[in-house]
Amino acid sequence: MNPLVILIPVLVLLAGFVIFASQRRREDAGAAGYLSRETRKRDRSSRKATALQEGSTGKDVERAAQLARKGGDLVPVTEPAPPAPFVPPDAEEIGVYRRQFLNRSIIGGFILGLSGFGAAVLAFLWPQTRGGFGSKIAVGKLSDVQKAITNGNGFAYYPEGRMWITAYPSSALDKAVKTYSAPELAGMKEGVIALYQKCVHLGCRVPACLTSQWFECGCHGSQYNQVGEKKGGPAPRGLDRFAMSVANNSLTVDTGVIIQGPPIGTNTTGQEAEGPHCVTGAGGHH
The missing domain is CATH 2.102.10.10 (Rieske [2Fe-2S] iron-sulphur domain)
Incomplete structure (x- = not known):
C-alpha cells in the first residue's frame, strides 16, 4: 500500500487539532481579559503588605492593605503590650473593710440620733428670750x-x-x-x-x-x-x-x-362664793 494514503489523513487530523486548540485559547483570553499594569502593581504591593503585616491583627492588616492600595506607605505595626497579670484580692482584707464600713455606719447613726435628741431636749429646756410664756x-x-x-x-x-x-x-x-x-x-x-x-x-x-x-x-x-x-x-x-x-x-x-401657791387654809380675802357654782359637788371640801 502507498504510504501517502495513510500520511495524508494523519496530517489533516493534526492540522484540525491545532486549529481547534488555537481557537479555544483565543476564546478563553477574550472571556478573562488582561490585567492592566496598574492592577498588577497594586496586587504586588498588597502581597508585599500582607507579608509585612504577618502576625498583626486583622484590623491592622486591613488598614495597611487599604493604605497600600491608595498608594500610601505601610504603617509599622508594633506588638501590643502584654496584659497585666491578674492578682486576686485578699478576702480577709475585703472582710475588714466591710466590717469597718458597717461599724462606722452604726456608730454614725447613733451619734446622729443622740445629737437630734439632745438638741430637742435643749430646745425644750432653754428659756425663751423672745417674749411669750417663760419670759x-x-x-x-x-x-x-x-x-x-x-x-x-x-x-x-x-x-x-x-x-x-x-x-x-x-x-x-x-x-x-x-x-x-x-x-x-x-x-x-x-x-x-x-x-x-x-x-x-x-x-x-x-x-x-x-x-x-x-x-x-x-x-x-x-x-x-x-x-x-x-x-x-x-x-x-x-x-x-x-x-x-x-x-x-x-x-x-x-x-x-x-x-408655788399658798397652802390649804389660806384665806386672806375672806371671799365666799357669790353665786351658783359652775362645778357642782366640790364646794365646801377643804
Whole structure:
C-alpha cells in the first residue's frame, strides 16, 4: 500500500487539532481579559503588605492593605503590650473593710440620733428670750389692766402668758404681807395679782366661774377664790402665781418665775362664793 494514503489523513487530523486548540485559547483570553499594569502593581504591593503585616491583627492588616492600595506607605505595626497579670484580692482584707464600713455606719447613726435628741431636749429646756410664756411680759398700764378686769366681770385672761389677772382688795394687804413673798406683793399692793392658769391638782386649765366669782376646775372639781386661794376639791394648795413688778405705772409679769401657791387654809380675802357654782359637788371640801 502507498504510504501517502495513510500520511495524508494523519496530517489533516493534526492540522484540525491545532486549529481547534488555537481557537479555544483565543476564546478563553477574550472571556478573562488582561490585567492592566496598574492592577498588577497594586496586587504586588498588597502581597508585599500582607507579608509585612504577618502576625498583626486583622484590623491592622486591613488598614495597611487599604493604605497600600491608595498608594500610601505601610504603617509599622508594633506588638501590643502584654496584659497585666491578674492578682486576686485578699478576702480577709475585703472582710475588714466591710466590717469597718458597717461599724462606722452604726456608730454614725447613733451619734446622729443622740445629737437630734439632745438638741430637742435643749430646745425644750432653754428659756425663751423672745417674749411669750417663760419670759417677762409687759402687760401694760395698770389702768388698762384694771379696765380689762372690769370688762371681764372680775377676770382678765392673757393667753401669751397663760395667766389670769384679777383684782386684789387693798383691805386684805395686812394679811397678804404675812403670807406672800415680795415679788407677789409688788403687784398686790397695786391692786392686781397674776395667777398661773394650770390647776395644781393634775394640770388642767382652770376657767373662771362668773356666777360664783371663783376659779373652778372642770376636770376634778378643784375650786379657788378670785385671788387663787384653795376653797375646795382635791387640789393640794392654791393656784401658782407669777412674780410681778410695777414701774412707771406699768405692770410686768415674769412668767419665767412660777411661785408655788399658798397652802390649804389660806384665806386672806375672806371671799365666799357669790353665786351658783359652775362645778357642782366640790364646794365646801377643804
